[in-house]
Amino acid sequence: MSPQWSSDEMMCVAAARALRDRSVCFVGIGLPSTAANLARRTHAPDLVLIYESGTLGAKPGALPLSIGDGVLADTADSVVSVPEVFNYWLQPGRIDVGFLSAAQIDRFANINTTVIGGDYRRPKIRLPGAGGAPEIAASCREVVVVVRQNPRTFVDRVDFITSVGFGTGAGDRERLGLSGAGPQTVITDLGILRADPDTRELTLTHLHPGVELDQARSSTGWSLAVAPDVATTTPPTPDELAVLRHLEKTKGQTGG
Numbered sequence: 001m002s003p004q005w006s007s008d009e010m011m012c013v014a015a016a017r018a019l020r021d022r023s024v025c026f027v028g029i030g031l032p033s034t035a036a037n038l039a040r041r042t043h044a045p046d047l048v049l050i051y052e053s054g055t056l057g058a059k060p061g062a063l064p065l066s067i068g069d070g071v072l073a074d075t076a077d078s079v080v081s082v083p084e085v086f087n088y089w090l091q092p093g094r095i096d097v098g099f100l101s102a103a104q105i106d107r108f109a110n111i112n113t114t115v116i117g118g119d120y121r122r123p124k125i126r127l128p129g130a131g132g133a134p135e136i137a138a139s140c141r142e143v144v145v146v147v148r149q150n151p152r153t154f155v156d157r158v159d160f161i162t163s164v165g166f167g168t169g170a171g172d173r174e175r176l177g178l179s180g181a182g183p184q185t186v187i188t189d190l191g192i193l194r195a196d197p198d199t200r201e202l203t204l205t206h207l208h209p210g211v212e213l214d215q216a217r218s219s220t221g222w223s224l225a226v227a228p229d230v231a232t233t234t235p236p237t238p239d240e241l242a243v244l245r246h247l248e249k250t251k252g253q254t255g256g
Contacts, residue, residue, distance in 0.1 A: 004241070008031075008148075009236060009241060009244055010235070011189045012035045012244055013035075013236040013240045013244065014187050014206075014208070014233055015187045017043070018035075019039040019044050019047055019097065019099075020097075022046045022048075023044075023048070023097060024048045025048065025050065025095070025099055026052075026089075026095045026098045026099065026132075026136050027049050027051055027099050028052075028099055028100050029065075031101050032100060032144075033064060034063060034248070035099065035146055037060065038243060038244050042239065051064070051072050052067045053068055053073075054079050054081055054082050055073055056076055056085075057077030057078065058071075058075050058076045059075040060075050061075065062250035063248070071253075086135055090136065090140070091135065092139075093139055093179055093180065097143065097144055098136035098137065098140030098142075100133055100143060100144070100145050100146070100163065100183075103116065103127050103153065104116070104159060105154060105155070105186065106154075106155055106158045106165075107225075108165050108202070109182065110163070110164060110167065111137065111162055112161065113128060113133060113162045114129055114162045117159060130162050133162060134162060137163035137164055137180070138163075138164065138178045139179055140180045141180055142180065142182070142183075142184045143165075143182060143183040144183070145186045145187070146186075147186065147188060148188060149189060149190045151218075151221045154219065154220045154222070164178065165200075166200035166201075170200045172200075186202055189208070190208060190211045191208055191216055196225065203226065204224055204226045205231065206232065206233045208232075208233045209232055209233065213226065213230065
């Protein structure tokens with residue numbers, strides 16, 4: 001019997017659950033924004049959402065299409081300048097968790113959102129670029145990455161390091177002077193990976209319901225580290241699914 005939810009829905013629900021109530025979250029557009037808004041509507045009503053455009057405490061009734069979407073400013077506790085967001089909130093470590101996605105990610109959670117293939121000047125694909133992601137990855141107390149898992153995205157070595165995860169392993173963040181703890185959790189459509197506390201290599205700790213270990217391994221571009229006792233993610237509840245599906249219908253609207 002097939003599950004009553006999609007793999008993307010399982011991923012968004014798992015990502016939402018990673019956010020604690022009353023924490024401060026720096027949100028990226030796309031999957032991170034969907035998951036963060038789901039968390040605020042379910043178990044974390046006092047979750048504080050900060051978007052790069054300067055909206056503090058945004059409470060959008062509809063999913064924003066971009067960081068400049070008017071629904072963010074309309075519902076924020078305060079709107080400040082972009083330099084203030086970075087200089088006062090992000091860089092001093094006042095953000096509990098940064099929520100990011102990736103075009104490529106490697107075994108040490110380094111993120112690429114810049115170019116695919118070739119060199120920087122002549123890539124096969126030029127991506128949107130860094131935005132605020134490098135600062136989020138550097139300075140948030142911890143980072144959660146939400147991304148679909150496949151060999152094209154989960155690569156042995158990213159083509160360009162846009163946002164540093166753990167570099168080449170343990171000790172690199174400290175050597176580079178990065179204050180945040182880095183990407184502690186990577187949530188995909190197949191399962192959940194966590195950074196090993198000693199090696200900093202991403203290690204599979206959970207598989208979503210119905211996903212086999214071989215599927216996760218074949219969807220990863222390196223020899224995937226696996227925890228001794230891989231758990232099964234708790235399935236989405238009917239309430240989580242109902243709220244998520246309503247949210248998806250509001251994308252781009254001015255209300256909710």
